[in-house]
Amino acid sequence: MRHKVRSTQRGRLALGAVTALSLAVLTACGGDDGGEGDTDGPVTVTVATFNEFGYEELIEEWNADHDDIKIEQVKVGTWDDAKANLYTKLAAGSGLSDIEAIEGDAMPAILAEADAFTDLTDAELDGRWLDWVAEKATNSDGQMIGYATDIGPEGICYRADLFDKAGLPTDRAEVAGLMGTWDDYFALGEDFVRKVPDTAWYDSSGGVVQAMLNQVENPFETDDNTVAVDNPELKAVYDTVTTNIEKGLSTRLAQWGDDWVASFQNSGFATMACPGWMLGVVEGNSEGVEGWDFADVFPGGGGNWGGSFLTVPAQGDNIEEATEVAAWLTAPEQQAKAFAAKGTFPSQVEALDSPEITGASNAFFNDAPIGEILANRAEAVTVQPHKGPKYSDILTAFQAAVLRVDDGSQPADESWDQFLTDVEALG
């Protein structure tokens, strides 16, 4: 009945468990009370970012120059994860970093909850940003809740080698002349797909939807945020995009999916709407493929896709210091350097003229002067769509409606009806 051998084994196991637990306790207790309430040491301001903001060297620069405030970056992979983290901790009331970067499309929802964020309005920073950018961060009470970091002015990336195959001009300036309006762009596309079979004109319907919607003044909501999706402009965009699917202009793939990534390597399409940050994606996905170029044109004039903002959550402990750091990080000189590091195009007016921008060129894109092109495109932006709190949700439903036509699971008119029902169910 007494198993001597087993009891020593069990004794050892128990000892092991106890040791492990005590180690855990020691580690835990040792780790967390570290730098709290230390009035003599420097204040650490945490900056939470996602994707690549290009802040690494800037932060080193600041930390070398400042003794009273130190910056620490907290990076998450994607906006998706950052958003989950942000929303959870907003709901819980604690745990956010001192500065939280927020993606542009989520700003309308954030503006609606302005109590959770500090009012960053500062007269000294008036005119720092392009008008339409500053508007995106300002709520209905006129308070500026975020400082814009980068923007995504769009040009057209194209495969010069495929253009050549279709007998189309390949020179950047010439191509620019051919795509001034959406009608021209699509007509050129129809020409292309006739001459080069098995290759689509653009990378995805989703990309074109984004581009076109960013030129409509009230795509989903009226200016007082009433949802009004059954409007002629939106229907026109929908009809155009879905008709193009039948004409073979779209790859019929979902942007960012595995097949979409693979299509870069398989020459699945010839052009795409490229904001500044997309250039890096194209380059990465197209490694080994030659012939990409970047034209200084955008159908409809100009468009902006993307861009982020730095906000200061009201729940933090270091509001003043965080505001100072945020203002510094989003100053023209700093953003220009971030651009040089990671390609995040500045939203600041002065930065558009800086040497980092005007001199920037990209070897992968046939040495295109991307800085100049993007600056031109940024200045060509005329319309900024009104984005109310439900913008992101309705956009998701709209993109889903287009994708249903793309993948053939629903005809266009049925999909539109389902979109209308979905929007109603948003509540």
Add this chain to the structure above:
Amino acid sequence: MKIDGGDTDTPRVSPPSASSTPTPADVPVRPTLRQRLAAWDVRLSPYLYISPFFILFALVGLFPLAYTAYVSVHDWSLLGGQGDFVGLQNYREVLENPYFVKQLVNTISIFLLSSLPQVVIAVTLAALLDSQLRGRTWWRMSVLLPFVVSPVAVAIIFGSVFGDRYGLVNELLGAIGIDAIPWHTDRFASHVAIATMVNWRWTGYNALIFLAAMQAVPRDLYESAELDGAGRVRQFLSVTLPMIRPVMVFVIITSTIGGLQIFAEPRLFDETTARNGGPDRQFGTITMLVYDFGWQLRDLGRASATAWMLFILICVFALLNYYVIRRIGLLGGDDR
């Protein structure tokens, strides 16, 4: 079958009685300290043994549960916080949501496609591993390999394998002349793909659970069955299966619960940025709907209501499974 501790410290030789109070004629009037301690030992120790579990459980299991129930009857925005009490309105809105029924059906479909093959294959695998294999330990450990692979990698690899246009499976099908299957677009195909991901990961683990249970089956039962002329398969059906019934119940109930809660795999399988289970929610599950309401639409009220409805659904299914198992006679007795 439970054992009730008897009062073992009295000087009598009679076996432990069902009650812990000795009859007055046999023992001294006041029980000794030892006797009292022993009685307390018996009465209190069960509670003592389960209390560490329940204390921690109250914190990490009950509090979130109660919180969720509380939230579900309020108008509660994720960012804005608590609103008015709205009774069952959230539940009504969820039921009326155009995608609720569809995602419900998806959930049940994916559940059946994953749990049924899993249990069957796992129990068969365990039976195979229960034999006198050469290199037994290595075989047994190798069924755990899927467990070791990071979910990130699983998503990337299976996404690539089941890619509609450039995926491996469709390439292979094309090579033997079969049309490509739209894994992401077609509703049933997407369920199969996701169930494959789930099964791949969990079958080995369930096999080990069954194996552990099979190890406790006394060998002489097999010997006598063999003497009676039963073949391997017959032995398996008549000896092994009945003997592992509590663990079988466990596996079936936990696969039911887990299978109806599937979240990560369909989410990662979705190529669209919204990750709701495809543009037409053809493979969206109820748990994904919970996430959609909570973190995308930022409505915690509806999210909590959906969670509680899923809870009811799971309870129904689990009970159903339990009674079906009893009926079929995989179980003999009244054990759970």
Add this chain to the structure above:
Amino acid sequence: MSRRPGFLVYGLLLAFVLGSAAPLYWSFLLGSHTAQVAAQGVPPLLPGGHFLDNAQRVLDTVPFWKALGNSLLVSSVTAASVVFFCTLAGYAFAKLRFRGSVPLLVFVVATMAVPTQLGVVPMFILMSEFGWTGSIWAVMVPWLVTAFGVFFMRQYLVDAVPDELIEAARIDGCSQIRVFWHVAAPAARPAAAVLWLFTFMQVWTDFFWPLIALPHENPTIQVALNQLQSGFFKDYSLVLAGTTLATIPLLVLFVVAGRQLVSGIMQGAVKG
């Protein structure tokens, strides 16, 4: 099962093992090529020569060793804790009679049916109250006991510990705790081994909660691996090199402790 297994058995097992191992090999495969190759739909069959380069990039990009250490610590401690508390509780539910045991057990099992995604918000509030956010405790506490563990041990112990043994021990004069320690615990070993493994892996692969609860400099391995996907461009060769690297210690652990684990599973209860 005294007969030696034939080719059919080995064949089936081999097929299963190959199927299980294929994705692991695949991730190593893609991790050893350049990003361009990794992005294609159909991978080449043989590894390229870039694994060490990619691995180096992984180590440069994320706090890999720290994350690995955190994960190992958290997973082992929680697994041990779950085994200990749940064996105790499972034994009580299985073999001891006390008032309310059946409804309590049903309640515990029922709680498994509520999806955990929503628990994140109240859990975070709780952790903040205790001041644990930012420390390893935040990731360990929610996993110290699981309903799954209690249910599992209960189901196993119901049959694995014969009542006669317990009776005999009681007649011998053992107190409850000694009965547990000398009769139930040895019999529980196979299930305990399996439960330990399961909990270890569950905690190891948990992503969402550690993402929220832990500070950036002190992540667990899944969070660290996810950071490899930052930026709009996903370099699959980098990510998969990272996941392969993260798998190697697990494989080592399995080889070293695997025998113990599996022999624990192999050891049956006292034969009747």
